Amino acid sequence: MTITKFIPCVACLSLLLACSQAPEPAVADFNSEKTQGLVLLSGLPALGTKDSLAIVELDPESAKFGEILYEYELPEFDAPLHHLYYSPSGRLYATGLGTQCSLAEVKLVRSASGAPAVNDVDCLNTHGQVVGEDIMWHAVDGTQYMFVTFMGGTGLDQADGGSVGVFNSQNNELVTIIEARKSVVGEGQPYIMYPHGISAYEDRMVVSSTVHPDLATGVGNAVTVIDLNTFEPIENIITEEAKPVGFPSSPVEVLFVRPSIVAGAQPAVLVNTMFGFETWKIPYNAEAKTFGTPEKLYDGAAAGTGVPLEFYGNEEELFISHAIPGVVKRYSLKDLPDLVSSGEDIQAELGAHHMIFFETASGRKLIAIQNNLLNLGNAQDNDPTDVDFIAKLNDHSVTVHDLITGERLGAVNFKAKFNKGIDNIEALFGSGFVHHH
Amino acid sequence: MSKRQVVLLATAFAAVAVFSTLSFLLVNTAPQGKPLKNFTAPFVYGRFAIPPDNPLTEEGVELGRRLFYDPRLSSNNQVSCSTCHQQSLAFTDGLTGSVGVSGKPLAFNSMSLANLLWGPQFFFWNGRSDSLEQQALIPLQHPDEMGQDLDELVQELEQDTTYRQLFRIAYGGISAETIAKALASFQRTLVSANSRYDQFLRGEIQLTEQEEWGRKLFMAHPDTKASLRGGNCIDCHSQFLTSGFNTKFDGFINNGLDDEANLSPGLAEVTGNEAHRGVFKTPTLRNIAVTAPYMHDGRFQTLEQVLKHYNGGIKPSKTLSPLIAEADNLGNFSDGKISLNLREEEAQAIIAFLHTLTDETFLTDPRFSNPFSDKAK
Numbered sequence: 001m002t003i004t005k006f007i008p009c010v011a012c013l014s015l016l017l018a019c020s021q022a023p024e025p026a027v028a029d030f031n032s033e034k035t036q037g038l039v040l041l042s043g044l045p046a047l048g049t050k051d052s053l054a055i056v057e058l059d060p061e062s063a064k065f066g067e068i069l070y071e072y073e074l075p076e077f078d079a080p081l082h083h084l085y086y087s088p089s090g091r092l093y094a095t096g097l098g099t100q101c102s103l104a105e106v107k108l109v110r111s112a113s114g115a116p117a118v119n120d121v122d123c124l125n126t127h128g129q130v131v132g133e134d135i136m137w138h139a140v141d142g143t144q145y146m147f148v149t150f151m152g153g154t155g156l157d158q159a160d161g162g163s164v165g166v167f168n169s170q171n172n173e174l175v176t177i178i179e180a181r182k183s184v185v186g187e188g189q190p191y192i193m194y195p196h197g198i199s200a201y202e203d204r205m206v207v208s209s210t211v212h213p214d215l216a217t218g219v220g221n222a223v224t225v226i227d228l229n230t231f232e233p234i235e236n237i238i239t240e241e242a243k244p245v246g247f248p249s250s251p252v253e254v255l256f257v258r259p260s261i262v263a264g265a266q267p268a269v270l271v272n273t274m275f276g277f278e279t280w281k282i283p284y285n286a287e288a289k290t291f292g293t294p295e296k297l298y299d300g301a302a303a304g305t306g307v308p309l310e311f312y313g314n315e316e317e318l319f320i321s322h323a324i325p326g327v328v329k330r331y332s333l334k335d336l337p338d339l340v341s342s343g344e345d346i347q348a349e350l351g352a353h354h355m356i357f358f359e360t361a362s363g364r365k366l367i368a369i370q371n372n373l374l375n376l377g378n379a380q381d382n383d384p385t386d387v388d389f390i391a392k393l394n395d396h397s398v399t400v401h402d403l404i405t406g407e408r409l410g411a412v413n414f415k416a417k418f419n420k421g422i423d424n425i426e427a428l429f430g431s432g433f434v435h436h437h
Numbered sequence: 438m439s440k441r442q443v444v445l446l447a448t449a450f451a452a453v454a455v456f457s458t459l460s461f462l463l464v465n466t467a468p469q470g471k472p473l474k475n476f477t478a479p480f481v482y483g484r485f486a487i488p489p490d491n492p493l494t495e496e497g498v499e500l501g502r503r504l505f506y507d508p509r510l511s512s513n514n515q516v517s518c519s520t521c522h523q524q525s526l527a528f529t530d531g532l533t534g535s536v537g538v539s540g541k542p543l544a545f546n547s548m549s550l551a552n553l554l555w556g557p558q559f560f561f562w563n564g565r566s567d568s569l570e571q572q573a574l575i576p577l578q579h580p581d582e583m584g585q586d587l588d589e590l591v592q593e594l595e596q597d598t599t600y601r602q603l604f605r606i607a608y609g610g611i612s613a614e615t616i617a618k619a620l621a622s623f624q625r626t627l628v629s630a631n632s633r634y635d636q637f638l639r640g641e642i643q644l645t646e647q648e649e650w651g652r653k654l655f656m657a658h659p660d661t662k663a664s665l666r667g668g669n670c671i672d673c674h675s676q677f678l679t680s681g682f683n684t685k686f687d688g689f690i691n692n693g694l695d696d697e698a699n700l701s702p703g704l705a706e707v708t709g710n711e712a713h714r715g716v717f718k719t720p721t722l723r724n725i726a727v728t729a730p731y732m733h734d735g736r737f738q739t740l741e742q743v744l745k746h747y748n749g750g751i752k753p754s755k756t757l758s759p760l761i762a763e764a765d766n767l768g769n770f771s772d773g774k775i776s777l778n779l780r781e782e783e784a785q786a787i788i789a790f791l792h793t794l795t796d797e798t799f800l801t802d803p804r805f806s807n808p809f810s811d812k813a814k
Contacts (some may be wrong), residue, residue: 033484090481108480112473112493114554116480170640294740387442429484 033116033429034358035059036069036113037368037398039414040094040423042080042375047419051080053106055428058368059360060400060410066417074116077101080255080375084426085135086145087169094121094424095132095148097213097374099156102132103148103165105172116428126152127174129165131213133196134253137169140203140228142171147205149195152213153179159217162194164207166231167417178226180233190233192224199256199269201230204289206269206282208251209236221248223271223282225291239271239280239294244301249276253313254285255318257337268337270297273321277301279308279320282310282338297339305329307373307393312436314357317342322392323373346406349395356427357403365403368425371395375421396421470607471492475737478554479630481638482679485554491570491618493625498608502625503603503770504616506807509593510577512584513538518576521547524805527724527796528627533735537582546735549680551629551723551799555687556681562733563716564689565707569621574613587613627673629723629799634678644793651790654783658760661768668787669747669764669777670722677722677794690758691715693751693775694732700754701733715756724799726792740791744784751775 004172037058043049051074057064079098084106086092092106101123101179109119126132131152134234137144146167154177164178182191205228209220225235240249252274258267269282269291277300283292300306306324313319318331318339327344331339349371356368375395394417401408414422473493477494478485487493504510508517508685521535522528528550534542545562553560558567576582577590587719594600594611601611634652636642657667670677672761673690682688682754689704691714700715707713717733731737751761753775767778779787801807 026475091638091640107476110480110485112476112487114478114485114487117477157581170637241502 012262032059035062035366037356037359037427037429038080038092038426039370039398039422039423040084041071041414041418042051042421042423044375044415044419044421047415049419050074050076051243052420054080055116056398056412058358058366058398058400058412059354060366061360061362061364065410066412067289068418070115072121072343073122073238075101079131080421080423082374082423083115083132083134084424086391086426087092088137088144093135093146095135096123097131099130099152102126102130102150102152113345124167124172125174126150126165127177129177130154130156133210134198134392136198136200138200138205138228145175146172147198147200149198149207151194151196151210153181153192153194156213160193161193161211161212161410162191162192162209164195164198164205164226176231178231178233180224184406186256190224190236193220194220195224196252197223197254197271199254200228201258201267201284202286204256204284206254208254208255208271209327210252210274219248219250219275221251221273221276223251223254223269235291237282237291239273239278239282240276241278241296242276242299242301244277244306245275247275249273249278251276251280252308253310256323261313262333265336270311270337270339272311274307275308277306277308279339283337300324309353309373310355311434312355319346319355319367321348321352321369322353323351323353324351326371326395328352328355328367328369344406346401347408348399348401349397349411351393354425357427358427358429366400368400368408370422370425371397371399372422375423390435393429394421398422398425450552466566468494468607469611470496473498473626475630476626478628479635482552482555482588482630483683486557487554487625489572491621494607497522497619497622498604498626499670500603500607501602501619501621502754502805503600503808504620505623506809510583510590511538511741512586516583518583520806521576521582522550524802524807525727526801527551527629527728527800529728531729533581533730537576537579538584539581541581543581544755546730547735548673548726549721549724550624550627551721551796552679553627553681554625555676555679555683556721557683559681559686559689559718560743563703563706564686564718569624570614570617572769573617573620573624577616587616601677611657613782627805631798632723632796633793634790635796645789646785647789648793649790650783651788652793654779654787655790658762659766659777660767666766666783667764667780668779668783669761670787672760672764673719674722680721681718686716687743689716690719690760691717691754691756692732692747693753693757693761694734694746695754696752700756701735712756713756722791723794724796727800728796741786744779744787745776748779748784749774749776 015069039054039057041052043051054071056070057067077098077100081094081096083095095105096102099141103124103126105391107119111117129150133149133151136147145168148165149162153163160182166175181194193209195207197208205226206223209222212218221240222236224233224237227234239251251271253272255270257265267286271280278296279298280294281297282294305322308322310321319330326349330342332342342408348369351373353370354370359365397411397413399411414420505518506516516537521530530547535547536542558564560572577585591611604611633764637644654668655670658669661668704716731743736745
């Protein structure tokens with residue numbers, strides 16, 4: 001069965017064509033690195049290429065648009081690195097979908113010409129935790145930790161595995177593993193299974209229960225609440241209604257809406273369900289520290305979208321990517337935790353996933369969207385790691401759009417141009433977004 | 438003219454021609470400097486740009502280092518750049534006002550030369566120099582600093598075989614312009630990136646409780662409504678790890694040293710703008726514990742005195758930075774006295790944090806030391 005059978009009709013393209021007056025260019029002071037993206041690229045086995053970390057120019061106004069300005073070949077791991085994150089102190093980390101390097105620190109330096117370069121990729125000791133997904137830095141009782149979700153937990157052979165690694169954010173050493181397998185804790189007890197998305201507010205953390213890394217053994221349908229005072233799971237909340245593809249809902253990314261993101265906002269957790277095609281809101285009472293009944297805010301099956309993935313925010317809007325048909329929906333930040341549309345969808349490509357925001361030398365505000373779900377191979381290319389339905393959600397491109405109008409200004413197809421897939425995008429100069437979960 | 442005389446004359450002409458050609462080639466050979474290897478700078482400090490017409494090369498940097506430490510660059514052959522910029526003091530000199538060939542103390546305190554890569558413009562306390570290359574020749578010629586005539590200096594350096602060779606390889610020949618380029622190149626390599634705070638940023642160490650408290654105070658603008666206490670340092674010292682700012686006159690402020698009647702011209706001397714009176718460049722805080730005395734005129738001998746200035750010593754004027762005027766941990770704006778109103782232990786915590794910016798590696802790095810010293814030889 002393939003998910004693509006359930007691809008709903010693509011919503012009509014209706015771009016806003018309102019013109020914006022570009023401010024006077026300030027080229028002399030312009031930091032050109034603001035338009036450069038840091039991308040994780042996957043070698044495609046049948047095309048003879050290797051995994052790499054590259055810096056690519058994404059300013060459509062630049063003569064170098066779409067060019068790789070710098071590339072660092074990564075060691076051969078059993079699965080690609082998948083996510084990049086800048087820590088609050090500017091250190092760069094990557095999570096990996098395999099077992100050999102599930103969490104790494106990437107050491108960036110500058111050469112004598114000032115050009116950025118990778119000095120080293122240091123795979124960190126996760127103490128057996130595998131398939132790293134998301135990272136969040138969060139302070140507990142005044143101490144900052146690096147929390148990492150490991151969808152494979154402490155072993156891929158576990159049918160109900162999954163863990164949250166708590167690391168010392170200074171020296172990267174493991175502090176503790178938060179793990180609560182269903183088969184261990186017993187029926188009715190709070191569990192952690194295949195955690196992927198992660199978000200936190202004060203002393204409460206939520207992680208999603210997505211899918212076993214082998215994409216076959218099991219699929220989750222809940223989020224887990226973790227008490228950060230004890231580092232113990234205390235509650236599971238199911239976010240599932242329709243099953244448009246017949247699988248459990250597979251919550252993927254979560255966003256704890258909190259006052260630091262939206263001043264005065266009523267705290268709540270937003271949840272995207274990968275196979276449920278839905279976005280949910282779980283209200284949170286910060287005084288009582290209780291979560292309310294989940295409410296479905298968005299139904300992709302009805303609205304013609306599927307596989308909602310990421311939450312990204314800038315100062316004014318929240319953006320949610322939907323891999324099917326490849327759109328980014330936009331919502332007013334001030335209205336969170338409710339989803340109030342702030343404009344037309346940005347029409348990307350199949351697999352719309354990660355994104356960054358930046359400004360060009362001429363002052364134009366842009367969004368670049370990575371259109372690729374996962375690089376696990378493609379039967380058409382005789383890739384040994386093929387997972388067909390995922391391959392169909394891989395356009396292998398980054399599309400660049402005017403942030404205000406959504407107009408597409410350019411596209412870079414990494415498979416066509418470099419024989420590689422693209423796993424992640426991050427802005428070279430800082431994170432390229434304000435909020436990301 | 439005899440045949441012998443004709444032969445001699447012809448030989449002489451030929452010799453002159455050959456000599457002229459050789460001289461031309463020696464002076465005007467295309468630069469052949471090798472790109473500087475084994476040089477890396479921290480990514481986290483942000484981007485920097487090297488002038489395209491003065492890339493960092495092995496020979497250019499070596500040359501710049503020799504020039505920097507060579508007293509022959511001064512009119513009395515006794516003062517070098519390093520006289521006022523000593524490595525052990527983070528390339529300052531410990532004096533209120535530096536003393537050069539004239540023996541008269543200058544009106545300004547010697548500035549540190551650490552991490553100039555990240556502050557590529559508006560050098561000197563009043564920002565009067567647009568580039569490191571331009572800056573390099575100003576103290577050379579200043580009558581109170583090095584008092585050197587540039588034409589004479591070029592001639593003097595031409596007499597030195599080592600200089601001739603290095604200049605030829607690095608820049609094709611000796612001129613005031615290439616002297617400036619070499620000095621700028623060496624100064625660009627003066628990267629300080631191994632203080633305890635750098636090690637903290639890299640995750641290698643933890644700060645002590647007091648240092649961490651100081652770090653938080655350093656980073657915070659006081660907000661009484663939010664019960665947030667702060668030292669307000671970061672408002673002006675946002676580039677405290679490097680040596681300046683990329684954008685226009687960002688980083689130039691009046692920090693309340695003098696009242697309206699006694700304001701120095703400062704940046705106004707360069708811009709002619711009255712609003713820039715009393716406005717000076719915010720210096721790096723890297724290695725600040727070894728760069729006393731402080732402020733553009735070296736009026737404070739200790740960091741305690743500096744903190745005391747911000748804690749009750751600020752003098753109001755029309756150009757005083759509003760970021761300073763509005764920073765008060767007690768919110769007592771109505772009493773007419775501008776003060777951070779920090780507690781003593783808070784000031785001490787900030788000072789403890791400032792001490793984490795001392796980079797012993799930088800202060801002793803042999804690559805930056807005097808190449809003429811016995812140790813370097």
